[in-house]
Amino acid sequence: MFSIYSPLCSICLTLVCLAVPLAFLIRRSISRPQVHQCHDHQIVAASIKLSHATESPFDTAMDRTDPGIYTAKQIADFVLSLSELTDEETDNAQRLARNHGIMDNWSVQKGVQNFEEIYSFNCVLSIAHFYNVLPRLKDEEISNTYENCVRAINSLTYFLRTPWDKTSRLPGPVKLSKSERFKLDRVWDICVCLLGAIKARSGFQRRIRVGDIPIAHDIHYRRAAKFALDWTNRKGKGRICQKALKFLIREEIEPFVQPIRLIDALKYTEDIQDPNNRFSHQACIEDKCQFDTAPMYEEYHIPGCSRSCGKSKPPPNSEGDFIAISNRGMPAVSISNPKKWWVEAGDKTLVVSHVWRDGIWGTRDRGINKCVHDHLVKIAGENDCTSYWIDCATIPEDPTIRKKMIMRINQTFMQAHLVLCWDRGLATLDSDIETTLLSLIVSPWHRRAWTLLEANRGRQNKITFLQWTSEDGSYELFHLSRVLDDVFDQPHIPLWIRSTLVELLPYSDTPLPVDAAGLLLSGRHASRPGDSESIWGLLRPIEAIDRADQFDYDDPYMYAKKVDVAFISSNATRFKPYDGPGSWRPGKTNASSWVRTAYGGIKGEVITFNKDKKILVCKWWAKTQIENWKSINWESAGPEVKRLQHEKVDHFALICPILKGDPIEVPRGEWASPPVKGFFRTSIAMECNRAILITQGTGQKDDIWHWEGLVEMKEGHSLIFKPGENEVFKIGRT
Structure with missing residues (x-):
């Protein structure tokens, strides 16, 4: 049975609390309507005014009295709301939200009263209206509004998690009945599907890339993901590869695929009847697809061919x-x-x-x-x-x-x-x-x-x-x-299908950053050794080169100026030819675990000198105390890191990537308005049971640090970062 006490849950729980807004409401107003061009048509831009939680929950005042049991509507309206919505716009937003499709053939949980009210919650109406007016928004407004909506949904995730995890270092006083929790679970599902549909629509119809801020997976979504994998493993008939399914719903990426709906829609419980489909995924497991290694089919012939065409x-x-x-x-x-x-x-x-x-x-x-x-x-x-x-x-x-x-x-x-x-x-x-x-x-x-x-x-x-x-x-x-x-x-x-189409965005005309390309390749197969890395080089932004046939494609970071520090903080094999040991650059697409998420980190600056030496300059969450060194789980470390266990290391740091939305430091008492009473009680920034180990020699004349690799912390010794525990490092080899 899936445990919410797992280290990954702790990471994501703390991620929510620092990456998301929960303390008070700030009015964000999108600019006045302006005429602009979109798809070669002159249209009038729409205007959205959102109220949403935007500040971190640190050091907020706490009402000592019992805050009571909150309703789903109170919380949903708190995290995100929209003003100046006409009756027609409200009807359109509700109509869209009702077509989520998530509960098709499912019944409302027993004891839940007035379930239909969720379609009038401000949180749902706000994001549904955003989808409806998206064709009339300017590109910059789409990106900004999307980010604010993600922050609001991450706030909702925080509310949904805290009552379940009684050992959490981030206790939340919010109390919910089971029926109100059921409503909020569905609100989370609908809003995430709306965000996925917005991201997919923005990419395919507006040719813009949105969504570099991480979306935390709620506990009920993670349970559904595990259930889907277990169910296809026990009951599936080979229609869906376990590796492909795991790749679609893994914790490190956005939760835009509804796993139960997906396997149900593809009739995973029925035998494959198609005589043209000779391959079954019945023998596939979560980290291996039989199709990648099984003997090839006999040579293919077009339907109707006598198979003796020559x-x-x-x-x-x-x-x-x-x-x-x-x-x-x-x-x-x-x-x-x-x-x-x-x-x-x-x-x-x-x-x-x-x-x-x-x-x-x-x-x-x-x-x-x-x-x-x-x-x-x-x-x-x-x-x-x-x-x-x-x-x-x-x-x-x-x-x-x-x-x-x-x-x-x-x-x-x-x-x-x-x-x-x-x-x-x-x-x-x-x-x-x-x-x-x-x-x-x-x-x-x-x-x-x-x-x-x-x-x-x-x-x-x-x-x-x-x-x-x-x-x-x-x-x-x-x-x-x-x-x-x-x-x-x-x-x-249905909305859940539109959300799933985020998977097809690599085939749109939106830009694909080098880090995003590496993430896509981390779960894809190429038969020849080295081909995946060559493909990664070929996938780097085409604007970086003058002609497609005049470059060395072996180094995907050759032209990189900015790097997503969340993506590079993985167990991937490092790049060797120029930097040698201690390189921050992933050299292969074989990453299988990340310190936090696989995307959504702040951007580190890449400085190149002596033609081929690259130094990464960025701010990280950091710990440098000797007790942190003693808390490293050396048994789980790779050989490039394990060698340091018994060596004398002059200086070291355990660093974790700062994600977009993380509050780096929150001064006490500096609030634009009084914090909302009864909702928050914490001064912890984040908790992480993985980190990147970097080292530096005493006799080193420069201030360059060496990247050693990913480490896990011993059980019960996670790294706890408070606001202000961050530092700028220069990482590389000179």
Whole structure:
């Protein structure tokens, strides 16, 4: 049974209390309506006025009398409210919130009275209205309002957690009956789904990235996540990979996927009837997918093929053309000139993103199945293309040429006329749009590293998915951008599904920072050793380079100026070539645990000197007392850290990343208004049972610290940071 006394819960509990506002209300007013451009249409910007808790709860006055039992409405209205809402806007917000879909086929808990009132809570109305007016807000206002809403929901998380954890160092005096708690649990679910839908909609329709502030997982969500994993393990029929499910709901990322609803929607209790789906995930576990290591399928043939179609391969006299083209660009297969096999890929090329283990494979010299070639020619011709590109038909095995081709992947997909994403299981799925999108996020195609890069580099409005419509090879293309526009604008699509679509944001045109790319790759598979790191380098912001084929892709942080300190604070293998031991830079995508969360840290500044030396300058929560050294759990440390246990270390520090929203220091008595009585009682900033160990030698002439690695603290010896226990460090090797 899941325990709320786990160290991770303690971390998240304290995270909530310092990252979220709980002491008093501050009025935030978004600027007056202004005319601006959005999607090439001139519209009038909307205006939102939010009241929300914004200050930390430290050193607040505490009414010694029993505060009594609070209602769900009191707390929901306290954490977030919205003024100046018309009757029509209220009706629209309530209509949206009611369509959350979280409780479909579920009944309201016995004893809960007046459950319908949750749709009139200010917290729910505020975020629902935010979603409705999002197309009319300026980009900056979307980001600011989103952050304030996250702070409010984290406040709600604090209220929901404190009564459960009687040993918490952050006791909350809030009392709730079981029925009122049930209401607030649903309010949390609805608001988080709204935030996920807002983030997804902002990315796909407005092309902006929001959401770098961590959202704390509430206790009931974590229980649901564990239940989903246990249930699919015991009752599932191989439809959902345990590793894929764990990746979607892990503690270190945002809680935008509703795990119980997901497995229910994909009918996990039913056997797989599709004869085209020959692979089952029944043997998969949380850290290993059988699909990644099982023998490949037999070579794939198009539906309707006799399976004796033979091979389609370049003629012997085409080698000269291939070499000439590969010296300047990416070779593609011509469909318009029967006398010329190779042409240079460009803006009239159909490019294909697929998974080799689906059986769609071949080599440049041996060729690919003729039915596959003929079908790609057909799709290309019917979509105004003059050539097609697929890796198994164009990239040779020679390592030197292969590297040259890989260096041109970005350019090839960015300039493509059409990107065809081909997942064998998804192509045979005959279902509604909601089920198709949910199947996509758990598909092998979505969970692989190379396909992440390919679809990310393709233009959002060019990405399509292949779907068979009959057994004779007839097909249709599923245009991702068009489908998502319909989903976000159609009132019948449940909120929990719209929230889940955050998973597809890597395929939008929003920027993908280097840290976010590393996080995405941490749970995705690439068959060849070193490929994941090469992909990470290729995923770094394209604006940092002049040409896609003129860079060394082995170092993803080559052009980084700012770094998310939460992401780098992990157990990932460090970057070696330049920095050597003690580098702060993750060098591989193999991170499996983080000090706090895997995103949402403040940004550290990267200073480069002597061309290849990089120093990280940033403020951290820090402990330097000898008793903290004695509290390290050396048995759980990696070999690069464990060696220090019996060595003489002149100076050390145990540091934890400061997250966005953490109060670094709160002066006593400096409040803009009196704190709310009866709600808060704490002076603890945060509690953490993991940290990064850094060291420094006495004889060192500079003030540079060496990054040693992640450590865990002994049970009962977590690090407790109070406001002001932070320090700026320069980390690196000179």
